[in-house]
Amino acid sequence: MAAPRRALAGLTSRGRCLVGGGLALGLTGAVLGERALVQLAGFVLALPLLAALSVARRRSRVSTRRTVTPARVARGGSAEVVLELQNTDTRRAGVWLLSEQLPGALGRAHRFTVSGLAAGAATKARYQVTGRYRGRYQVGPLQLRVVDPFGLVERTTAGGDTAPLTVVPRVRPLGPGGPGGGRGRGGEGARRAIAVSGDDDVTVREYRQGDDLRKVHWRATARTGELMVRLEERPWRAQGTLLLDTRARAHLVAPEREGVPQVPGPPGDRWPPADSLEWLVEAAASVGVALAEQGADLRVVTAAGELPPAPGRRGLGADELLDRLATVGASRASDLSATVAAACRVAGNGPLICLLGAVGPDDVADLVQQRGGPVADVAVLLDITGWADAAPARARRAGPAAEALRGQREQAAAMLAGAGWRVTTAEAGQDVADVWSRLGGIRLGAPA
Structure with a gap:
């Protein structure tokens, strides 16, 4: 009887209605003394039992x-x-x-x-x-x-x-403009070339405390008026490092729900990014794939840590990058200090490309202090308030703070630009390629 009991537990709505009708019919017949009604109720109640026995015996394999x-x-x-x-x-x-x-x-x-x-x-x-x-x-x-x-x-x-x-994430075509748009040679035989003005093409830079005085380049020092030291040319491999600001506090993140929020996007784009974090990840995928296809050793650092390459590899490949970015979400990190330190350590003397959410001067101070040299670094600052219009709740949250966020973003951009960075702002509805092209053409791995 255990099997029929389990089957009766699976009564459909029709079966429950039939059982209820049979019980009511039997009770009515008992009260009125109508034997025919009681017999009819018994037949009605027997139907679900027979159906339960039929289902219990039917073992679907x-x-x-x-x-x-x-x-x-x-x-x-x-x-x-x-x-x-x-x-x-x-x-x-x-x-x-x-x-x-x-x-x-x-x-x-x-x-x-x-x-x-x-x-x-x-x-x-x-x-x-x-x-x-x-x-x-x-x-x-x-x-x-x-x-x-x-x-x-x-x-x-x-x-x-x-x-x-x-x-x-989607990979958007970047076109010929933007950093990395040039097809620089990234093989092991390529060498870093830092050109100084004049007839002498010796690779030099400004003197830093602790440099060997025997490497002072006196001709460049006399020409520039500042102490310059000679750099040893060594084989190198083109590289690029992405810093992704994935902090939850720096974005307006749209929760997953039945309907995708309708946000503005480029003409013809049926699936524009639903929030600023999605735009950032999509930009990272587009830029990263472009650099990886140029032969760069690609490294990606998020607020939750670095996206590790496969064992034995120095950087991420295009497919590997997309697989890693598929699961990147908002981080609980409160500031960018640890992320900046890790990205600067990974980037070394290579270019650093920062994709930032809502930031202010305090957020980019470490970037200004820790980065310097001949390689042009790049920063894209997101105007996250543009995504607030997709949901009234987010609009109410971002409305009073929009002006404050704009002022902080402008101060951060001015700090970075003053330190030699190439800076631009991205808004909701703008295509990644349009934002990227505004940064100008920089050959991968070469100085500005």
Whole structure:
């Protein structure tokens, strides 16, 4: 009796209504003394029991195989899921109500019906999923509901098989402008060239405390009026370092929900970034892929730490970068001091590209102090208030502080520009390529 009891626990709405009607009919017949009504009530109540016995005896044996193509899509892209079902029982199957479970970020569960599948036969079901948010997801498992022919009782079982799907940030074409737009040679045989004005092309820089006085370049010193030292040319490999300001306090982050917020975007862009953090990650993906395709040793440092390259590699490849960025989220870090120190250490003498959220002078002071030299560093400052219009709650939060944020951003930009950085501001609705082109052309790994 345990199996029928479990089956009766799966009464559908129709089955519960039938049981309620049978009980009411039997009670009425007993009160009025109508034997026919009592007999009819017994027949009505017997139907759900017979349905429960039918469902309990029907042991569905089904094997599933799920294929997701492609297994990695850019945000806003679609993937096709092919679900293969095979009836491994020796009897014809009844009615299967199938529900493919999906994470909320991929949409609602897909439901379909398979009826009367012969023993050993197989069938396929296809559907599309759209990656609306970055992340790593599991498609499935399949939920199988077996119902009786009258729809009174159902039994639900869930499989354990899933298939992975990775939603990576979009890569926007940057065009010929911007830092890294030139196709510099990044091979091991390339050498750093720091040109000084005049006829002498010796590689020199200003004297720093602790430099060997034997390396003083007297001709350049006489020409510039400042003590200059000679740098030893050594083989190098082009490199680029990205600093991503992923602090939650520096962004207006849109929570994952059923509808993607409608924010302004470039013409023809169906999936503009829903918040400033998504814009920053998308910009990092676009710039990073461009640098990696030029042969650079790419390093990426976020507020939560560095995105590690694969063992044995000096930097991230294009695909590896996208996989790492797929799971980058908002960090609880309160300031950028640790992030700046790590990025400066990783960048060394190579270029540093900073993608910053809402910052002020205190946030960029460490960058000004710790960075200097012939290589041109780049900073993009986000105007996060542009994303507040997508949600009234965020608009109320950002409204009173918009002027204060603008003033702090302008002060930070002035500090960086005064220290020799190339600085620009990005707003909601602007394409990454447009912002990047405003920074001017700098050959990868070369000084400005």
